[in-house]
Amino acid sequence: MITPRKDVGEFLPPALEAKFPGGVLEVLRSRGELYLRIASASLLDVCLYLRDEERWGFDFLALVSGVDWLGKEPRFEVVYHLRSLRNNLRVGLKVDVPDETVALPSVSGIWKTADWLEREVFDLFGIRFTDHPDLRRIMMPDDWEGHPYRKDYPLEGRG
Amino acid sequence: MGLIEGRFEKNAATDAVDAILGLGRKYSLWPVAYGLACCAIEMIHTMASRYDLARFGAEVFRPSPRQADVMIVAGTLTHKMAPILRRLYDQMPEPKFVIAMGGCATAGGPFRTYSVVQGVDLIVPVDVYLEGCPPRPENLIKAFMLLQDKVQKMTIAKDPASAGEKGPSPARITAEGEVVQR
Numbered sequence: 168m169i170t171p172r173k174d175v176g177e178f179l180p181p182a183l184e185a186k187f188p189g190g191v192l193e194v195l196r197s198r199g200e201l202y203l204r205i206a207s208a209s210l211l212d213v214c215l216y217l218r219d220e221e222r223w224g225f226d227f228l229a230l231v232s233g234v235d236w237l238g239k240e241p242r243f244e245v246v247y248h249l250r251s252l253r254n255n256l257r258v259g260l261k262v263d264v265p266d267e268t269v270a271l272p273s274v275s276g277i278w279k280t281a282d283w284l285e286r287e288v289f290d291l292f293g294i295r296f297t298d299h300p301d302l303r304r305i306m307m308p309d310d311w312e313g314h315p316y317r318k319d320y321p322l323e324g325r326g
Numbered sequence: 327m328g329l330i331e332g333r334f335e336k337n338a339a340t341d342a343v344d345a346i347l348g349l350g351r352k353y354s355l356w357p358v359a360y361g362l363a364c365c366a367i368e369m370i371h372t373m374a375s376r377y378d379l380a381r382f383g384a385e386v387f388r389p390s391p392r393q394a395d396v397m398i399v400a401g402t403l404t405h406k407m408a409p410i411l412r413r414l415y416d417q418m419p420e421p422k423f424v425i426a427m428g429g430c431a432t433a434g435g436p437f438r439t440y441s442v443v444q445g446v447d448l449i450v451p452v453d454v455y456l457e458g459c460p461p462r463p464e465n466l467i468k469a470f471m472l473l474q475d476k477v478q479k480m481t482i483a484k485d486p487a488s489a490g491e492k493g494p495s496p497a498r499i500t501a502e503g504e505v506v507q508r
Contacts, residue, residue, distance in 0.1 A: 307441070308406045315440050324440030 175256050176201045179223065187213060195261075202246075202259040207271055210262055214277050217249060223256060225249040228278035231285055233292035237318035241265040243294055247274065270295035273302075291316035336483035348478035351395070351421070353383035355473065358394035358414065362401025365428040365460040369400040372463035382470050391417040396473065397450070398466075402430040403443040415450045421480065425469050426452045429459045432498075455498040465499055472497050472505060 179201065180194045190209035195202040205213050217225040227250040234244040243264035250257055262271060273296035275281040285296045286305040293314035296302060304311060313320055334340050361369055373379045373387060388394040391414040403411060415424070426446050429435035432455045434444035446452060453476060454469045461469075476497075498506040 320440070322440065323438055 204261045207262050211272050214274050224253040225251045227252050233288040235318045267293045270297045273299040331482045340483040344481045352474035352477040355384045355396045356386045356394045358391045358397045359387040365400035368460040372466045377463040396423040398425045398427050399431040399446045400427040403446050404441050408443050408449050412449050423453045424450050425454045427456045458501040
């Protein structure tokens with residue numbers, strides 16, 4: 168059962184909105200790609216649905232990226248780039264993070280690769296993930312202080 | 327420290343020993359392969375057939391620091407890598423030398439950022455600084471020849487001027503191949 172790519176943009180947002188009322192906050196389309204702003208409370212349910220539903224089958228978490236919108240509210244954003252190798256589909260999920268006191272639920276129980284990807288976001292942006300199996304630094308030295316990809320981190324370092 | 331270093335005043339015997347030791351040392355400088363970035367590619371083909379570092383007795387790149395005399399730091403050193411560089415340097419037997427190859431190893435290069443060490447001389451003592459991004463193989467060979475001169479000038483005699491047994495001060499080679507003594 169192959170889902171044509173154009174169907175994602177057409178049918179995925181209404182399907183999600185019907186399944187999770189209030190879960191989809193915004194539908195963004197850019198250059199043929201679909202991005203959905205998801206409420207952090209329904210992130211895990213949406214991810215499980217996208218992975219397990221036969222029609223979508225998003226079996227591959229390609230990338231987790233952090234964004235620092237310094238000066239805006241909410242300040243941080245995490246983007247989950249999903250791929251379906253089975254159906255050749257792509258979608259991005261965006262989740263807002265007000266500040267570092269708010270932790271997102273870890274999706275490492277859904278896609279195992281999220282373990283390292285979320286460690287990277289934690290290391291460089293200081294965004295925390297609850298129920299992560301091993302949330303420690305992955306890029307910077309273990310004793311490093313601060314999170315260098317934040318916009319208010321000095322480029323030349325604090326030393 | 328060996329058995330005979332620093333025990334005798336300079337005399338004809340120490341001169342003769344210096345000459346023989348220097349000859350042996352300078353034509354068997356074994357580098358430890360420490361390629362960190364793109365400079366490593368220039369280092370590798372300096373060793374290969376076209377430039378043939380074997381002509382200077384330095385073709386035996388060792389994967390173990392315990393068998394090496396000179397460390398060519400070829401590339402960008404990050405703060406995460408710095409403790410490993412220092413450990414490898416400490417494992418090299420005396421006498422040991424360091425060539426800082428390229429802009430990154432000399433002074434951080436274009437990477438004036440939080441993650442990059444601004445020159446490997448903050449971590450290990452450097453004998454020859456080599457400019458260029460990356461330096462040409464001819465300049466790396468020049469650095470080796472400069473190092474050979476330095477090795478030949480080392481002495482076992484008691485000599486306050488060269489205490490620390492490292493001989494003359496560090497030299498710098500510009501991208502045009504000019505030698506600048508510090």
